[in-house]
Amino acid sequence: MTDFGWTRDQFHLPMGMIYLDGNSLGPLPKATPARLERLLSEEWGEQLISGWNGCGWMEMPRRLGDRIGRLIGAEPGHVVVGDTLSIKVYQALAAALALVPGRHVILSDTGNFPSDLYMAEGLIKLLGAPYELRLADPLALEEAITEEVAVLLVTEVDYRTGRRHDMAALTRKAHRMGARVVWDLAHSAGALPVEVAAGAADFAVGCTYKYLNAGPGAPAFIYVAPRHADLAEPALSGWLGHEAPFAFDQSYRPGAGIERMRVGTPPVMQMAALEAALDVWDRVNMADLRRRSLDLTTLMMDLVEDQCPGLSLATPREEEARGSQVSFRFEHGYAAMQALIDQGVVGDFRAPDIMRFGVTPLYIGEEEIHEAVEILARILRGATWDQPKYQQRKRVT
Amino acid sequence: MTDFGWTRDQFHLPMGMIYLDGNSLGPLPKATPARLERLLSEEWGEQLISGWNGCGWMEMPRRLGDRIGRLIGAEPGHVVVGDTLSIKVYQALAAALALVPGRHVILSDTGNFPSDLYMAEGLIKLLGAPYELRLADPLALEEAITEEVAVLLVTEVDYRTGRRHDMAALTRKAHRMGARVVWDLAHSAGALPVEVAAGAADFAVGCTYKYLNAGPGAPAFIYVAPRHADLAEPALSGWLGHEAPFAFDQSYRPGAGIERMRVGTPPVMQMAALEAALDVWDRVNMADLRRRSLDLTTLMMDLVEDQCPGLSLATPREEEARGSQVSFRFEHGYAAMQALIDQGVVGDFRAPDIMRFGVTPLYIGEEEIHEAVEILARILRGATWDQPKYQQRKRVT
Numbered sequence: 001m002t003d004f005g006w007t008r009d010q011f012h013l014p015m016g017m018i019y020l021d022g023n024s025l026g027p028l029p030k031a032t033p034a035r036l037e038r039l040l041s042e043e044w045g046e047q048l049i050s051g052w053n054g055c056g057w058m059e060m061p062r063r064l065g066d067r068i069g070r071l072i073g074a075e076p077g078h079v080v081v082g083d084t085l086s087i088k089v090y091q092a093l094a095a096a097l098a099l100v101p102g103r104h105v106i107l108s109d110t111g112n113f114p115s116d117l118y119m120a121e122g123l124i125k126l127l128g129a130p131y132e133l134r135l136a137d138p139l140a141l142e143e144a145i146t147e148e149v150a151v152l153l154v155t156e157v158d159y160r161t162g163r164r165h166d167m168a169a170l171t172r173k174a175h176r177m178g179a180r181v182v183w184d185l186a187h188s189a190g191a192l193p194v195e196v197a198a199g200a201a202d203f204a205v206g207c208t209y210k211y212l213n214a215g216p217g218a219p220a221f222i223y224v225a226p227r228h229a230d231l232a233e234p235a236l237s238g239w240l241g242h243e244a245p246f247a248f249d250q251s252y253r254p255g256a257g258i259e260r261m262r263v264g265t266p267p268v269m270q271m272a273a274l275e276a277a278l279d280v281w282d283r284v285n286m287a288d289l290r291r292r293s294l295d296l297t298t299l300m301m302d303l304v305e306d307q308c309p310g311l312s313l314a315t316p317r318e319e320e321a322r323g324s325q326v327s328f329r330f331e332h333g334y335a336a337m338q339a340l341i342d343q344g345v346v347g348d349f350r351a352p353d354i355m356r357f358g359v360t361p362l363y364i365g366e367e368e369i370h371e372a373v374e375i376l377a378r379i380l381r382g383a384t385w386d387q388p389k390y391q392q393r394k395r396v397t
Numbered sequence: 398m399t400d401f402g403w404t405r406d407q408f409h410l411p412m413g414m415i416y417l418d419g420n421s422l423g424p425l426p427k428a429t430p431a432r433l434e435r436l437l438s439e440e441w442g443e444q445l446i447s448g449w450n451g452c453g454w455m456e457m458p459r460r461l462g463d464r465i466g467r468l469i470g471a472e473p474g475h476v477v478v479g480d481t482l483s484i485k486v487y488q489a490l491a492a493a494l495a496l497v498p499g500r501h502v503i504l505s506d507t508g509n510f511p512s513d514l515y516m517a518e519g520l521i522k523l524l525g526a527p528y529e530l531r532l533a534d535p536l537a538l539e540e541a542i543t544e545e546v547a548v549l550l551v552t553e554v555d556y557r558t559g560r561r562h563d564m565a566a567l568t569r570k571a572h573r574m575g576a577r578v579v580w581d582l583a584h585s586a587g588a589l590p591v592e593v594a595a596g597a598a599d600f601a602v603g604c605t606y607k608y609l610n611a612g613p614g615a616p617a618f619i620y621v622a623p624r625h626a627d628l629a630e631p632a633l634s635g636w637l638g639h640e641a642p643f644a645f646d647q648s649y650r651p652g653a654g655i656e657r658m659r660v661g662t663p664p665v666m667q668m669a670a671l672e673a674a675l676d677v678w679d680r681v682n683m684a685d686l687r688r689r690s691l692d693l694t695t696l697m698m699d700l701v702e703d704q705c706p707g708l709s710l711a712t713p714r715e716e717e718a719r720g721s722q723v724s725f726r727f728e729h730g731y732a733a734m735q736a737l738i739d740q741g742v743v744g745d746f747r748a749p750d751i752m753r754f755g756v757t758p759l760y761i762g763e764e765e766i767h768e769a770v771e772i773l774a775r776i777l778r779g780a781t782w783d784q785p786k787y788q789q790r791k792r793v794t
Contacts, residue, residue, distance in 0.1 A: 012438075012442050014442070014443050014445070017445075019445060021445065021446045024446045025441075025445055025446045025448075025449075027442075027445060028437060028438075028441050028442040032437060033434060033437045033438060036433050036434075036437060036666070037430060037433075037434065040425060040429060040430045040433060040612075041409075041425075041430060044422075044425050044612055044613055045409045045411070045424075045425040046411050048411070048414075048416060048418065048422055048424060048743065049418045049421045049422045049743065049745065050738075050743075051422075051613060052422075052613070057613055057614075083480065083481070083484070083661075084480070084635070084660060084661025084662055085661055085662070086633070086635035086636065086660050086661035087480070087484060087633065087635075087660060087661060090633060094523065110647060113636075114636055114639070114645050114646060114647060115635050115636035115637075115661065117647055117648075117649075118634045118635060118636055118639065118648075118649040119633070119634060119635060121634055121648070121649045122631065122632050122633055122634035122649065123632075125630070125632070125634075126491065126523060126524065126632050127523065127524075135647065207662070209662065215437075215441055215665070215666060216441055216448060216449070216454055216662075216665035216666070217454075217662050217663050217664035217665040217666065217667070217668070218664075219664070220661075233522070234519065235519050235520075235522070235523050236483070236484065236487060236516070236519060237515045237516060237518055237519035237522075238481070238483035238484075238512050238515060238516060239483065239510075239511055239512035239515055240512075242511070242515065247748070248511050248747065248748065249511060250507060250511060250514055250532065251514075251515075251518070252514075252515040252518045252519065263481060263483050263484060264480075264481025264482055264483035264484060264512065264617070265481055265482070265604070265606065265613075265614050266614050267614035267615075267616070267664045267666075267667050268612070268613035268614040269433070269612060269613070269614065269664075269666045269667050269670060270614070270664050270666050270667060271614070273666060346445065346446065346447075348446065350645065351644070351645065
């Protein structure tokens with residue numbers, strides 16, 4: 001059994017703050033500052049250039065990739081860390097397109113995170129006609145997968161509503177139609193058990209600064225299914241994806257398997273922070289996490305339904321159909337969220353009317369959910385506070 | 398006058414090590430650990446998601462870009478930091494190509510850093526025929542610039558030999574032929590005064606982990622000339638380059654000027670380290686640096702010529718024709734470099750026979766050059782040491 005008391009104790013959370021925005025940026029693991037201090041003083045400071053081999057920096061993208069791989073159900077050796085999620089989306093899309101010659105449609109849905117769509121637009125502009133980005137309604141996505149589609153680009157959990165796509169079903173349909181699928185796991189990795197291998201995903205990408213708690217600007221990751229790994233064409237063919245980077249050849253030869261998805265020099269400080277963050281994850285069972293996440297999100301839905309008239313649930317009630325966030329539509333959502341934040345309950349707002357709360361069992365429990373909803377209910381009833389700062393909340397409420 | 402005694406005191410260098418590899422990875426500035434500690438504990442730890450605005454993280458790529466801009470002679474507001482150098486090469490190349498419709502040749506030289514060539518290859522493969530990467534001999538590059546050339550891609554200072562291209566002359570020739578130029582400043586930024594604006598460069602890119610000392614995996618930068626800034630087509634059209642990233646529109650609209658060269662979430666920890674590193678640079682006059690760099694590199698050439706038979710200079714003697722490194726060809730270069738490193742003199746080796754030494758006046762002076770060459774000379778004379786580790790060198794020599 002995962003010990004969520006232990007996990008909670010691994011994070012630094014500001015006094016008096018109820019942090020329900022771990023789906024945007026996770027909090028600081030207590031072990032991270034010492035890890036960075038060690039990287040700076042003992043590794044970079046003392047080893048300098050020899051740190052690349054001597055301290056294992058060069059291998060970190062693969063080593064960390066494997067640790068993330070466990071959380072998303074990947075085969076060992078098929079995930080690599082680096083760059084940003086947008087870059088990884090581009091790599092996956094370009095490689096997936098090249099696997100389906102003769103087809104020119106990238107299909108996504110209007111609920112996808114905009115940067116995914118923008119990167120697809122940029123790629124398509126470069127490739128020129130007849131390449132095309134087609135968007136379906138999220139609820140009509142499965143029907144929109146036709147034999148014209150080359151690549152399906154889907155974010156499993158919708159960043160606004162928390163609605164979750166059925167990865168296995170969409171992938172099956174896509175494969176039946178001869179298409180390849182790129183899964184964006186930005187709101188899945190660390191939020192729920194993912195099974196990229198069992199679900200037959202072709203490519204998957206994700207970020208590590210949300211549920212994985214690796215800090216602001218933490219690197220992304222990419223998974224390529226073993227059956228594609230040695231065929232995937234790297235559009236961003238940087239030297240660290242070369243078969244022999246330090247041979248300094250004049251022509252590119254892709255490295256073996258997932259190695260070819262590396263591009264340039266990896267961000268060692270951000271990777272060290274990711275390493276510290278993953279130490280916590282190594283002691284988390286994903287099934288336990290999911291059970292607790294569902295209990296907490298259900299509790300929040302129930303409490304809001306009870307105590308917060310005017311808010312309507314934007315997240316599906318059905319357990320299988322949602323991730324680890326709860327979103328509500330509310331006409332005055334922006335103002336209500338500002339008031340909440342002012343009182344130390346940190347969620348966020350997404351236009352036009354979505355109040356969004358990330359529920360992260362590693363450091364959030366029933367008590368916080370109760371207290372957050374109670375404060376929200378008081379705000380809705382018109383309560384005001386003399387002292388706006390959350391630091392004072394504990395004394396006031 | 399730049400106080401190089403002061404600058405030297407700003408760096409941590411391991412006891413007994415003579416570090417002549419700052420052209421690969423600069424050493425740790427003493428101020429960096431405290432800056433990172435503050436970022437982690439006070440910013441990320443206490444501000445969490447609100448750090449993006451409250452701590453200025455979102456603006457760092459531009460703010461740091463301007464500080465680098467001073468070192469490379471850029472107009473304020475036209476440099477932005479992010480990603481890796483390979484990614485920035487790709488962005489610059491794609492944007493430059495789009496500015497020259499009807500032409501399909503990217504011209505570079507065989508001395509360019511392989512990753513630049515690889516990224517060009519990847520882009521060309523995506524674009525398909527008739528796009529083409531053409532390589533000239535470095536010394537015949539100017540003549541190879543014809544009216545067929547769309548984009549000239551050049552690294553100013555050769556990573557192996559330290560030979561420096563004439564930026565103004567090559568750019569003039571390229572412009573006369575109707576081509577655009579992308580300058581890679583990997584071995585220029587912080588190594589010598591660069592004048593991208595005065596030299597009429599169209600695009601410039603560079604990294605910050607070499608002469609700028611921002612640490613392993615530090616981010617890259619990109620400069621777009623003001624005349625192109627609002628025309629440049631961003632191939633890697635990520636959300637942070639969007640005109641209004643937080644409007645979450647479904648279609649991409651490029652941000653104003655250099656903003657569109659941003660892609661995904663920037664690496665805040667690496668940027669904080671860059672910020673600390675640039676504090677030193679703010680007190681460096683680039684003309685002073687260049688004078689001192691030339692004096693030190695000349696001294697090294699003279700001493701090696703005198704004391705190290707068998708080594709032949711691979712770097713041009715002429716001051717204008719070289720950067721801030723000195724390279725020698727030597728049949729037994731690999732072994733000699735291993736022996737040097739073993740004795741605490743850290744340079745590096747590039748196949749087939751190049752011994753490479755970075756000379757960085759911020760923390761290297763005459764004494765280190767004398768001592769390094771003396772140890773090299775002893776190695777060449779067949780000296781051996783009982784104690785191989787550099788920590789013991791001070792006692793032995």
